[in-house]
Amino acid sequence: SERNKRTGNIGIRFKESVGINTGLLALGNVISILSDEKRRPSGHVPYRDSKLTRLLQDSLGGNSRTVMLACISPADANFEETLSTLKYASRARCIKNRPVVNRGSLVALRELQLEMYFGGSSMPP
Numbered sequence: 267s268e269r270n271k272r273t274g275n276i277g278i279r280f281k282e283s284v285g286i287n288t289g290l291l292a293l294g295n296v297i298s299i300l301s302d303e304k305r306r307p308s309g310h311v312p313y314r315d316s317k318l319t320r321l322l323q324d325s326l327g328g329n330s331r332t333v334m335l336a337c338i339s340p341a342d343a344n345f346e347e348t349l350s351t352l353k354y355a356s357r358a359r360c361i362k363n364r365p366v367v368n369r370g371s372l373v374a375l376r377e378l379q380l381e382m383y384f385g386g387s388s389m390p391p
Contacts (some may be wrong), residue, residue: 271345292316294354300327301360329365334358 276285292315299311313323325332336355340346 289316289318292319293322294357295353296326297357297361298324317355325384326361327363330363331365332361332363 270280270283273279273283292312295315296313298312298317311327313319313327319326324330334355336351338351340345340348
C-alpha cells in the first residue's frame with residue numbers, strides 16, 4: 267500500500283497512490299469474501315470494483331492455481347505495513363479453488379489442429 271503521509275506524495279503521484287490504494291482495498295474485499303466459506307456460496311464477489319480485481323478474477327476465484335508473494339521488511343519502521351501484508355497473505359491463503367483440467371476443450375483443440383493441418387479433413391489420408 268501507499269502511505270501518503272510517509273511518502274510525501276503530492277500532485278500526480280498522490281493521485282496514483284490513491285488509485286493503488288483503491289485497487290488494493292477492492293482486492294482485499296474480494297479476498298475476504300473468497301476466503302470465508304460462509305459468505306462465498308451466497309455472497310456476491312465484487313470483481314468489477316477495480317481494474318486489479320477484474321484482471322485477477324480468473325486467478326482468484328477461477329479454474330487455476332495461484333501463488334501470492336508477500337514482500338515484507340524486518341525494519342521496525344515498517345512494522346505496521348509488514349503486519350497488514352502478512353494478514354492479507356494469510357487471508358489469501360484460505361481461498362480454496364478446485365482447478366479442473368478442461369479435457370473437452372483439449373479434444374476440440376486437437377481436432378481443430380488436425381483439421382488445419384490436413385486441410386479440412388480431421389482424419390489423415
